Amino acid sequence: MSFLRVENLCVDLKGSGDRLLRGVSLNVGAGEVMGLVGESGAGKSMIGKAILGILPRSAGVVDGVIELDGENLLALPPKVRRQRIGAKAALIPQDPLTALNPSRRIAPQITDRLVDILGWDRARANDRAREILAEVHIADPDRVLRSYPHELSGGMRQRILIASAFAAEPKLIVADEPTTALDVTVQKQILRLIRDMQARHGTALLFVTHDLGVVAKICQKMTVLYGGLVVEQTDVHGFFRAPAHPYSRALLAATPRHDDPAASLNPVPDDIIQAVRAEVAAADRNWRNG
Ligand SMILES: Nc1ncnc2c1ncn2[C@@H]1O[C@H](COP(=O)(O)OP(=O)(O)OP(=O)(O)O)[C@@H](O)[C@H]1O
Ligand SMILES: [Mg+2]
Numbered sequence: 001m002s003f004l005r006v007e008n009l010c011v012d013l014k015g016s017g018d019r020l021l022r023g024v025s026l027n028v029g030a031g032e033v034m035g036l037v038g039e040s041g042a043g044k045s046m047i048g049k050a051i052l053g054i055l056p057r058s059a060g061v062v063d064g065v066i067e068l069d070g071e072n073l074l075a076l077p078p079k080v081r082r083q084r085i086g087a088k089a090a091l092i093p094q095d096p097l098t099a100l101n102p103s104r105r106i107a108p109q110i111t112d113r114l115v116d117i118l119g120w121d122r123a124r125a126n127d128r129a130r131e132i133l134a135e136v137h138i139a140d141p142d143r144v145l146r147s148y149p150h151e152l153s154g155g156m157r158q159r160i161l162i163a164s165a166f167a168a169e170p171k172l173i174v175a176d177e178p179t180t181a182l183d184v185t186v187q188k189q190i191l192r193l194i195r196d197m198q199a200r201h202g203t204a205l206l207f208v209t210h211d212l213g214v215v216a217k218i219c220q221k222m223t224v225l226y227g228g229l230v231v232e233q234t235d236v237h238g239f240f241r242a243p244a245h246p247y248s249r250a251l252l253a254a255t256p257r258h259d260d261p262a263a264s265l266n267p268v269p270d271d272i273i274q275a276v277r278a279e280v281a282a283a284d285r286n287w288r289n290g
Contacts, residue, residue: 001070002027003204004051004172009064010287011046011055011228020046020059022229022283028221030171031202035215035236037251038225039268044208046228048174051206053085069171086117090165092175092194096157096182100149107145110164118168132163136193155186159193166197173198176208191218212255216240224248227280247276 004027011021021043028034036044049055051066053073066073068088073081093099100109110132111125120128126145133141136159149157158178165173175194179187195218198205207219215222215236222239224232224247232245243249250268 001029002067003030003032003069004028004206005065005067006047006051007065007067009047009050009066010062011043011050011059012062014058014060019284019287020228021050022227022280023064023287024223024225024228024230026223026230026233028172028204028206030204031198032221033198033205033207033219035219035222036206036208036225037210037212037215037222038231039210039251041227042225043228044210044225045176047225048091048176048206048208051172052089052091052174053081054091083117086113087168088170089172089174090168090170092162092165092173092178094177094180096154096161097149099161100157102149104148105145106147106149106152106160110145110160110167113164114168128167129163132167133160135166136160136163136197138163154182155190158182158186158190162190162193162197166201166203169201170203172204172206174206174208177210178207179214180209194218212252224251226276229276229280229283231276231279246272 006024006026009021009024010019012019024047026034036047038044046055046059050061055061061074064074068084071084073084076084107126107129110129111122114120114125114128115122129145130141133144138144138156138159144152144160152160178194179190182190191214209215219236221235222233223230224245226247232243232248234244239248243252247268250272253266254268
């Protein structure tokens with residue numbers, strides 16, 4: 001059984017009614033890693049935010065099911081939903097510089113969630129923070145817990161956010177481009193850390209990225225999105241052997257090769273973009289005609 005089951009998820013922009021997610025369905029099993037790929041604006045982050053209940057105020061779920069651990073989150077009262085999500089899921093955000101509050105020390109930024117959502121006492125939460133920082137290879141957890149974010153490097157802050165995401169032993173983590181904001185040299189270490197932590201804890205992971213090279217390294221399954229529509233969903237080996245959809249093939253051809261970064265890129269050709277846009281328009285017609 002899937003730990004996360006998303007079925008026909010539709011998200012609209014309030015007011016205009018513009019559709020941002022067009023009937024997205026995906027399943028992530030316990031301990032499984034699913035990559036979510038697509039160009040900028042495809043709706044990758046919206047999916048993660050809908051699952052975690054942190055959609056921007058301007059957007060709303062208008063249809064679908066988001067089932068976490070067998071329970072439809074959208075059918076729960078908001079307070080219960082927040083509690084369930086807090087206990088079972090967590091986010092590794094994109095930008096470690098803005099994700100931490102600059103005016104607070106690190107300790108409460110890790111422990112508040114454990115205290116508020118899981119009801120732990122402060123001493124237990126502090127022990128856990130120390131333990132989980134050591135697990136992400138932070139040599140001096142006590143010093144780091146007393147520090148303010150600006151006293152720490154970007155890579156260090158991302159380690160803290162990773163530790164924080166794993167602190168309450170969630171069964172699902174959404175990682176939204178967790179290495180994009182970092183130096184290239186740090187990216188590899190952070191990616192390896194996420195993969196190691198995921199494997200050790202057996203956490204299901206929804207990994208948002210536009211980097212197919214990263215998908216090849218850490219994911220078992222992947223979902224390709226365009227314009228809020230699922231274009232292809234497959235296992236990663238199958239995708240790299242033979243992507244089924246013309247748009248996926250073009251996306252693969254447009255991916256810089258890590259072994260030869262100087263190789264010229266083939267942008268996704270216009271006719272392929274036109275064709276996938278026509279699919280998006282057809283999906284909208286179907287939905288309007290009920
Ligand atoms: N706060 C917001 N209010 C209204 N629309 C938004 C908001 N954030 C994103 N959108 C729109 O929702 C759609 C999906 O955006 P989303 O952020 O999910 O894309 P993405 O695939 O994560 O792109 P990127 O790779 O740039 O992060 C886009 O059309 C975008 O313009
Ligand atoms: Mg995004």
